[in-house]
Amino acid sequence: MGKTILIIxxxxxxxVMLRRYFELNGYSVMLAExxxxxxxxxxxxxxxxLLDVNMPDLDGIEVCRRIxxxxxxxxxxxxxxxxxxDKLAGFAAGGDDYILKPxxxxxxxxxxxxxxxxxxxxxxxSHRVWFDGSFAIDYTAREVRFQGKPVPLxxxxxxxxxxxxxxxxxxxxxxxxxxxxWELDSDTDENVIMEHISRIRAKLAQAGCKxxxxxxxxxGYKWVKS
Numbered sequence: 001m002g003k004t005i006l007i008i009x010x011x012x013x014x015x016v017m018l019r020r021y022f023e024l025n026g027y028s029v030m031l032a033e034x035x036x037x038x039x040x041x042x043x044x045x046x047x048x049x050l051l052d053v054n055m056p057d058l059d060g061i062e063v064c065r066r067i068x069x070x071x072x073x074x075x076x077x078x079x080x081x082x083x084x085x086d087k088l089a090g091f092a093a094g095g096d097d098y099i100l101k102p103x104x105x106x107x108x109x110x111x112x113x114x115x116x117x118x119x120x121x122x123x124x125x126s127h128r129v130w131f132d133g134s135f136a137i138d139y140t141a142r143e144v145r146f147q148g149k150p151v152p153l154x155x156x157x158x159x160x161x162x163x164x165x166x167x168x169x170x171x172x173x174x175x176x177x178x179x180x181x182w183e184l185d186s187d188t189d190e191n192v193i194m195e196h197i198s199r200i201r202a203k204l205a206q207a208g209c210k211x212x213x214x215x216x217x218x219x220g221y222k223w224v225k226s
Contacts, residue, residue, distance in 0.1 A: 006046040008038030053079035068094035173220040
């Protein structure tokens with residue numbers, strides 16, 4: 001079997017259909033029909049998670065928030081409807097993408113492959129970069145440290161740091177950051193980027209290091225050169 005996908009969806013028929021599709025395409029599949037079961041199975045560290053948003057008891061946003069503490073793989077929300085506040089909540093919880101129901105199964109398969117390929121490319125960048133002698137970004141372990149202590153960034157927060165720090169001094173518009181990190185060319189919401197940048201700055205400040213991300217008003221953000 002190839003990569004492992006965890007499907008968390010309370011609709012039995014939907015879960016079975018997705019499992020059959022991905023198994024036929026060479027994936028190993030785990031299926032959970034409620035949020036609590038999904039949280040338990042996420043501990044087995046799948047390569048990607050498909051997570052239904054509208055579930056009883058624990059909804060997908062809460063499930064995502066809980067498993068993000070110990071799971072770093074891509075999480076793709078499945079939902080029949082999504083508004084901007086829903087997107088903000090989902091991305092803030094650690095989600096990576098939204099797939100609207102009803103969807104083309106082949107399009108879903110292509111999205112899954114794209115996210116897995118991106119994770120493989122990231123895993124291939126094996127190096128650590130130091131800034132100012134005490135602030136380090138480990139692109140392999142996907143972690144940030146200041147004076148040897150880890151700065152607890154969520155996956156999307158690290159992805160933004162990873163992008164900006166790789167090109168110190170280069171300006172990135174909000175739209176470019178959104179497209180690079182979330183790979184969604186439409187429905188760009190500047191608030192998503194602003195929320196994440198704000199949280200990154202707060203965590204860096206709490207750790208005691210300087211704010212490396214500079215705002216260029218009306219244009220975007222850039223990583224301050226050391």
